[in-house]
Amino acid sequence: MRARCQEPVIDVQNVCFHYAQQEILHGINLQVYQGDFVILTGPNGGGKTTLIRLILGLLRPGFGKIRVLGHSPRKTSPLLGYVPQSLQFDSAFPANVLDVVLMGRVERSLFGPYRAEDRRIALDCLEQVGLHELAKRHFSALSGGQRQRVLIARALAGQPKLLLLDEPNANLDAAGTQTVHELLRKLNRELTIVMASHNLDTLESYASHVAYVNHTAEMRCLSDMR
Template structure:
């Protein structure tokens, strides 16, 4: 399997459960080692390039009783730069700037456990941004937020994509195809295609047929309600299993 991510792209990593999406991301982060072959990030091993990559995990376990603020959570991503002692003024300024970039500066002192799911995701994105990475990986960043917050997060990611390469693992094809430039289909193997170039046949192959595709027509007509009740309805949406 050969997969090369174009610099500056917005890649949505999609595929069925157990297909290897999260594994692919962990390989690129150097959290896992490949059984064969090799992984390169900016031409180097993932371990050496980890400082140039930001990461937002799918699940975050934390003690809700622990008194940590939004600013503290972002600062944690700077802890590897100090062997001992408190955070420096530069660290705090960078953390505040990262919170401002994701629209969370006004909640910098709010307890992390007191934030909503969407607000926590924004703080975690700020944590990934605080070291100014060239690439940011996000594993299901909108899994626990409502539709409105999901839209806001993807709009934020599209804005960040103006300066950074973005990779997002997602199950929501409808949302990611409105924002991403490429789709990486992962199901034991992987294929990268530009949005619009990926065909329905390819999607079915990667999902092994376990998906439904809806085609929406563009012609909408106002129908007489009584006539519509009498006549069979021929809609524009088709489902295929």
């Protein structure tokens, strides 16, 4: 249960966003508190991905204000872990699983090659997602569910305070989806999570709140709906 006396770790106030003269988001108000597990749901094209990108600082609102951990999103971006729907990669490029996870250490290793500490952290993150034994396997040889867990490990490698995921269960089978959801429930013990997903039915037992996003947003506490 969230403590109301806390400051929100994500505070979205009256945010609007336009793209090519089309309004994507209008008057969005959203507060996320430490320890929350928030599901962003709603139709395709309703603005879920746009909202996540605004929180990450990859986009700027046309109107309104966003504060993340008390600062503008661009200042706090190194403290945010991000898991996209999929990773665009060349299957001919010989990247193994550990290489992909080490990409999450780039912000921490700007002044030289990866250190032994970076590799230790990356391997620890693979242990967290249950893929330590696949560290040397080629990324392209993994199943869809395994790839998503590697991308989660990559996000964790930056040692974030918040984890944002954009449809991480897209294109996964039922078993892969269940594995990812169970992993996120464990991670939520230490991390605040915001996740875009269509699979609300399978996530109700994991999440604390749901926000229905369709150009506007309505946030509800799931415990009040059960």
